[in-house]
Amino acid sequence: MNRTFSLIVALLLAAWIGLGPQAALARGEPAVARGPAEQVLAEAFQRQQGDILVEGRGVVEKLLKDDRNGHKHQRFVLRLASGQTVLVAHNIDLAPRIDSLAAGDEIAFLGEYEWNPKGGVIHWTHHDPAGRHPAGWLRHRGRIYQ
Structure with a gap:
């Protein structure tokens, strides 16, 4: 259970980091x-x-x-x-x-x-x-x- 939870958290974090600049650009904001x-x-x-x-x-x-x-x-x-x-x-x-x-x-x-x-x-x-x-x-x- 802990291993599955850790994997889900890691995947969500990776997705958030990976989509950050694109999401900012979609909102018309500069990417950081x-x-x-x-x-x-x-x-x-x-x-x-x-x-x-x-x-x-x-x-x-x-x-x-x-x-x-x-x-x-x-x-x-x-x-x-x-x-x-x-x-x-x-x-x-x-x-x-x-x-x-x-x-x-x-x-x-x-x-x-x-x-x-x-x-x-x-x-x-x-x-x-x-x-x-x-x-x-x-x-x-x-x-x-x-």
């Missing part, structure tokens, strides 16, 4: 990444996947001009420890701009990854005023920008 950010982002890039909530860090490789079309975004290229680069698009209508940001600075992030042929984009690095999307953030020199 499991594992080191560099590995998760490399796999997402190879598979051309997006809508993945991921936490990681990298070094600013290049600052880009702010995107002022629609919602304003501070933009920069971040190089991960794996060598992969991603564009970070930080909504400065909803979160403070990082005025002191410079090439070579380390940035930690929690945001949503979207695939593109150049390496991908990290966005949703801010709170959601409507409360429908998980809040993201950027951390620079110990300060959280959300």
Whole structure:
């Protein structure tokens, strides 16, 4: 009896873990990444996947001009420890701009990854005023920008 119960619990747990990301995507929510950010982002890039909530860090490789079309975004290229680069698009209508940001600075992030042929984009690095999307953030020199 105990062996059967343990088997049922193990199967239910495996199904729950296996269906988690798909169920989240079906509800329109980003899937939550499991594992080191560099590995998760490399796999997402190879598979051309997006809508993945991921936490990681990298070094600013290049600052880009702010995107002022629609919602304003501070933009920069971040190089991960794996060598992969991603564009970070930080909504400065909803979160403070990082005025002191410079090439070579380390940035930690929690945001949503979207695939593109150049390496991908990290966005949703801010709170959601409507409360429908998980809040993201950027951390620079110990300060959280959300």
